[in-house]
Amino acid sequence: FYERLDFVASSYVTRQQQWLRKNIVDYIVAHAPPLNGRCTVMHVRRADVVLHKRVGRRYYPVSDYVDRLPLERRAKGSTILLLTDDQNAIDEALEFYPDIRWQYFQRKRYRGTEGGWESQIPSGSPRLEVIIMLSTFQVVKQCDFLVHGKSGFARALYASMAATGKPVRTIDISGKNPFDTKNVMTDVDLASLLDKRRQQDKFKTFTPT
Known part of the structure; x- marks a missing residue:
């Protein structure tokens, strides 16, 4: 209750100007994917993942989210x-x-570390990136399940979903220590892992003649 009340109060004091609201509605109408019936939100954070020896954060494969x-x-x-x-x-x-x-x-996205650490605006327009983010907070309200890693954006997604008043289930795949040295994994490492899985899948489906 108090979490929802806090979200409602913060939404009121930070309410958007009319021009911004219109831009959000227009973007949702033009670009939001169709969500019919029960849906799950999956937040896969990669482009700004920290790659440092002491605070490495994983490039989680999609399977780590799906399997949970x-x-x-x-x-x-x-x-x-x-x-x-x-x-x-x-x-x-x-x-x-x-x-x-x-x-x-x-929408336009980088691939892996393509954008670098400092460049987090693939569209080249900070204004558009903000509109996309705020539109996302509206669209996720249609879903009632969230699977994610450690992220402030994921917390904001949950707050937006929970503000509808319906129960929202969440799964955080990052574990107790997301900043562990064992977690250091680059996009190159992930690509190698996926190639191995492709080979395994080929072996499973191979039928001797």
């Missing part, structure tokens, strides 16, 4: 709204989990 979901949330035809700053994550989801109904915003 209840069976009914990852069954064939399940709807997952994939929020990510990495275009590779979308390609990965579509390739390895083709039976899931993946939905995502059609």
Whole structure:
């Protein structure tokens, strides 16, 4: 109750000007993916992941998120709204989990570390990036399940979803110590891991003649 009240109060004191509200509505109408029925939000954070020896944070493969979901949330035809700053994550989801109904915003994204540490505006427009972010907070309200890593953005997603008053289930895949030296993993390491999985999948489906 108090968490929801806090969100409502903060939303009021930071309410948007009319021009911004219109821009958000227009963006949602033009670009929001269709979410019909029960849906899950998956936030895959990669582009600004810290790659430092003492505070390494993983480039989690999409499978780490999917595998933590209840069976009914990852069954064939399940709807997952994939929020990510990495275009590779979308390609990965579509390739390895083709039976899931993946939905995502059609927008410009970097691939892996393409944008570098300082460059977090793939569209080149800070104004558009803010509109996309605020639009996302509105769209996720249609869903009632959130799987994510350690992220302030994920907390904001949950607050927006919970503000609807409906129960929202969450799963944080990052564990107790997301900044562990064992977690250091680059986009190159992740690509290598995915290649190994592709080879394993080929072996499983191979039929001797």
